[in-house]
Structure formats: C-alpha cells, structure tokens
C-alpha cells in the first residue's frame with residue numbers, strides 16, 4: 001500500500017504520493033511562473049469555504065485565458081478525494097493550473113494545453129504557535145509588490161521573487177516576516193497574507209494591489225458585527241506604524257497578531273484585544289455547517 005500520510009497529489013488523472021509528484025520540465029508553469037493556483041484548508045476533517053476558493057481559482061484561470069477539462073464539481077471532488085486518501089484531518093489543499101507546454105518549436109501560449117494539478121499536505125502555518133501567541137515583528141519593506149498594472153494581483157500567482165527577496169531582508173533585520181509596498185509607499189501584502197490595522201475605532205485594510213484573500217473576506221464579514229468603521233483603502237506606512245493593533249490574515253494560519261513593526265511596538269506590544277476576538281471568531285466559524293463540508297474518510 002502506498003503511504004499517503006505525508007500528502008497526495010493529483011497529476012495526469014492519477015493520485016500519487018506527494019514525494020512521487022513531478023511536473024514536466026518544459027511546462028511554462030515552471031519555466032515562466034505561468035500558472036495560477038489556490039489554497040483551501042481542511043480543519044478537523046472539514047473543508048472551510050471550499051466553494052469560494054474554487055470560484056477564485058476559476059476566475060483566475062479565466063483572467064489568464066486558461067481552461068481545464070474539469071468543472072467546479074469535479075475540482076471539488078478531486079480536492080475531497082486527495083484529503084480522503086491522505087487521511088489528514090488538518091490539511092493544506094492546493095489546486096494549480098499551469099500554462100502547459102507549447103507545440104514543438106513554438107513560443108505561442110495559444111498552442112499550450114493547460115494542465116490541472118492538485119495536492120493535499122499537512123496543514124501549514126505561516127507562524128508557529130509560539131509566534132502567534134507572542135505576535136510577529138513585521139518589517140515594512142521598501143520593496144514594491146509587483147504592481148497590478150503588470151500582473152493582476154487578484155489572480156493568485158507565483159510571482160514571488162519580490163516577496164522572497166523581501167523575506168530575506170526581513171530575516172536579516174531580525175523580523176519574522178515582511179509586507180511589501182506599492183509605488184506610493186502604501187502597504188499592500190506579504191508572502192501569503194493580507195494586512196489589517198486598527199486605529200481607534202477604524203479598521204483599515206488595503207484593497208488595491210492585493211489578492212482578495214478568503215480569510216480577509218471572512219474577517220471583513222465578522223467585522224460587520226462590531227461597532228467599528230471598516231475602510232478598504234490605501235494604507236500608508238506611517239498609518240501602519242502608528243496603529244493601535246495590526247494583524248495578518250491567511251488561509252495558512254488564520255489571524256496572526258503583529259506586535260512590532262520595524263522593531264517598534266504596536267500599541268502596548270501585545271496581541272490586541274480585537275485581534276484576539278477576531279481570531280476566536282474566525283476559528284469558531286469552522287463549526288458553522290453553512291461554511292464547512294465534512295470529508296468522508
């Protein structure tokens with residue numbers, strides 16, 4: 001029996017152990033980062049908001065002029081099968097569409113057959129338990145995130161050289177992670193997350209030049225229950241530095257408090273009360289039958 005406990009991939013219509021999963025070298029997904037992807041998660045045996053991740057994936061494919069021979073229900077069925085085969089109760093489930101390989105001698109993307117791939121591995125946390133309890137030291141990089149005029153950041157993409165180099169910069173400075181900026185110096189997003197700050201009774205999150213995160217959306221929905229003003233607008237660096245609270249949102253790790261920005265304390269230097277409340281509300285939604293679908297193992 002193949003051991004699927006470390007993860008399972010779906011490639012060329014087959015389910016294989018994650019260590020055996022390979023893609024052809026000439027696929028433009030690899031050679032040119034010409035791909036889109038999405039990541040959903042399974043928590044305690046249930047997929048959270050899976051339909052929304054598939055919707056975003058299909059929208060991204062459409063914007064990139066990609067198509068695959070699997071419809072929405074088939075994609076969802078593959079995602080569930082990956083998790084069922086793995087036996088994982090808490091999983092990170094990625095679906096990918098690559099451009100594929102052009103016809104021999106051609107560099108015409110229209111000649112490519114787009115490729116669908118997927119995999120499930122154990123749940124991944126951007127920040128471990130200790131860091132989430134203490135809060136993160138976030139560096140505001142001077143590096144720009146690829147602008148939406150170049151690559152539509154609403155399409156989940158593998159254009160990560162900006163973010164990876166910024167991460168190196170953060171580690172060199174002793175920070176835990178990094179947020180990139182736009183041409184005007186406003187914060188946009190970081191490697192795998194959106195950013196929020198609270199100033200008094202106003203909460204701000206950037207909307208331009210970012211991926212519209214499903215976790216971000218969930219937090220915006222939870223915030224409608226609070227007596228706070230929520231603004232989706234540019235977030236200047238000075239506003240972020242003067243915030244009372246700051247936090248990051250991601251499928252890979254939920255709500256992560258930021259307690260330092262560029263080494264300086266945010267508020268009193270401890271995870272904020274709103275951040276903690278939103279984190280609790282976010283995980284509580286994982287028991288809501290309307291938002292979760294159980295995997296039948």
Ligand SMILES: Cc1ncc(COP(=O)(O)O)c(C=O)c1O
Nearest residue numbers: 192193194211213214215250251
């Ligand atoms: C660049 C970027 N921004 C934001 C996010 C957060 O999106 P979500 O909450 O849907 O995971 C991600 C997620 O991986 C991301 O890669």
